[in-house]
Amino acid sequence: MTDPKETINIENVVASTGIGQELDLQSVAMDLEGADYDPEQFPGLVYRTQDPKSAALIFRSGKIVCTGAKSTDDVHESLHIVFDKLRDLSIQVEEEPEIVVQNIVTSADLGRQLNLNAIAIGLGLENIEYEPEQFPGLVYRLDEPEVVALLFGSGKLVITGGKQPEDAEHAVDKIVSRLEELGLLE
Amino acid sequence: RLRKWQERIRTKDAGERNLQFALSEIDRMASALGVPRSVREVASVIYRRALKEDLIRGRSIEGVATSALYASCRKEGIPRSLEEISEVSRVERKEIGRTYRYISQELGLEMKPVDPKKYVPRFCSELELSEEVQSKANEIIETTAEKGLLSGKSPTGYAAAAIYAASLLCNEKKTQREVADVAQVTEVTIRNRYQEQIEAMGIHN
DNA sequence: GCTTTAAAAAGTAACGT
DNA sequence: ACGTTACTTTCAAAAGC
Numbered sequence: 001m002t003d004p005k006e007t008i009n010i011e012n013v014v015a016s017t018g019i020g021q022e023l024d025l026q027s028v029a030m031d032l033e034g035a036d037y038d039p040e041q042f043p044g045l046v047y048r049t050q051d052p053k054s055a056a057l058i059f060r061s062g063k064i065v066c067t068g069a070k071s072t073d074d075v076h077e078s079l080h081i082v083f084d085k086l087r088d089l090s091i092q093v094e095e096e097p098e099i100v101v102q103n104i105v106t107s108a109d110l111g112r113q114l115n116l117n118a119i120a121i122g123l124g125l126e127n128i129e130y131e132p133e134q135f136p137g138l139v140y141r142l143d144e145p146e147v148v149a150l151l152f153g154s155g156k157l158v159i160t161g162g163k164q165p166e167d168a169e170h171a172v173d174k175i176v177s178r179l180e181e182l183g184l185l186e
Numbered sequence: 187r188l189r190k191w192q193e194r195i196r197t198k199d200a201g202e203r204n205l206q207f208a209l210s211e212i213d214r215m216a217s218a219l220g221v222p223r224s225v226r227e228v229a230s231v232i233y234r235r236a237l238k239e240d241l242i243r244g245r246s247i248e249g250v251a252t253s254a255l256y257a258s259c260r261k262e263g264i265p266r267s268l269e270e271i272s273e274v275s276r277v278e279r280k281e282i283g284r285t286y287r288y289i290s291q292e293l294g295l296e297m298k299p300v301d302p303k304k305y306v307p308r309f310c311s312e313l314e315l316s317e318e319v320q321s322k323a324n325e326i327i328e329t330t331a332e333k334g335l336l337s338g339k340s341p342t343g344y345a346a347a348a349i350y351a352a353s354l355l356c357n358e359k360k361t362q363r364e365v366a367d368v369a370q371v372t373e374v375t376i377r378n379r380y381q382e383q384i385e386a387m388g389i390h391n
Numbered sequence: 392g393c394t395t396t397a398a399a400a401a402g403t404a405a406c407g408t
Numbered sequence: 409a410c411g412t413t414a415c416t417t418t419c420a421a422a423a424g425c
Binding site for chain 3: 009010011012013014036038041042043044046048053054055056057065066067068069070105106107132135136137150151152153154156157158159160
Binding site: 113115120121126130132133136137152 | 267268283287291294296297298299300331334336337338339340341342
């Protein structure tokens with residue numbers, strides 16, 4: 001049988017950083033092609049990179065949030081593209097701004113169908129949220145690592161809230177062993 | 187001092203008025219839904235607990251009152267869907283759902299997922315279907331749920347499909363539209379659940 | 392609490408044809 | 409009865425209401 005850990009796939013990485021300089025978003029919006037800026041709707045300017053594909057939110061303070069990257073390397077690459085674009089606009093950008101990964105969204109497959117009703121009882125109703133009338137996934141919050149897992153009847157799951165790729169692996173390990181000791185896997 | 191005293195009375199009165207309003211709203215909605223008095227009483231207890239635990243801060247009184255009623259119906263074994271609840275509340279479905287999940291977690295209500303069979307008697311009686319159809323629908327739900335088909339599916343859609351299937355098997359056919367209307371789901375959902383259920387039951391028809 | 396961004400999971404819903 | 413699009417849930421950061 002396939003180790004569920006091998007099925008883990010990073011779907012989205014969110015990171016924040018800052019260029020250490022305040023920005024006039026109105027002028028950045030004018031000079032930066034493809035920039036979406038509507039301060040009435042949201043204070044951040046939206047800039048999308050094509051390769052790697054991502055969306056950056058640029059703020060007046062110079063702080064930047066990048067989402068949509070498929071790996072931590074991609075999120076760095078995307079942000080460097082944004083840094084260079086800003087430099088092209090003669091904006092001073094620190095040489096190597098600190099980039100902090102804030103959230104990693106992962107998907108995985110346990111390889112077996114899950115009886116979510118039994119799992120809800122087994123894990124303890126006070127530890128989970130399962131409202132199939134509102135959402136098909138069972139929400140399971142782990143303490144270590146501190147992540148949130150969404151379990152589905154198909155055996156597939158989503159893990160979010162982690163800051164390191166290893167968090168997802170540890171989470172999958174814990175979930176698998178929890179379900180195994182409850183006799184709810186296979 | 188007099189000002190403080192007056193303010194205390196004012197807040198006490200306001201709190202009293204809010205509680206009275208919440209309880210009258212629970213009563214009004216419960217009447218509209220036609221649920222027994224026990225359900226209103228449990229809902230009132232849940233609301234008072236939410237009030238005591240200060241869970242209403244940042245939320246509307248109506249939202250918490252409606253969610254308390256939704257939780258109460260489920261606890262008493264006569265669930266109403268969020269769709270049905272929202273029809274008698276001025277709070278929208280999405281808000282009722284999220285408020286319910288919040289108070290349920292905070293108060294440790296430990297709500298079990300709704301058993302689709304709980305919807306069978308009411309839906310069948312609205313459709314004027316016989317006891318035989320009800321039994322058959324319950325059997326279909328029981329059997330297919332054991333085979334794992336229920337995971338992640340909405341209880342109303344699941345019950346609706348089983349009722350539709352049972353009505354066919356018992357020669358008391360109701361159309362997907364008729365069943366969909368009483369269960370407040372789409373025909374598409376009934377079709378999808380129905381196909382899975384009859385396949386799992388090994389029914390050819 | 393809200394606003395915006397991205398992404399997966401699976402179910403449900405609302406369109407158009 | 410299809411197909412497409414879109415909404416539900418989870419997460420985090422940003423600035424400001």
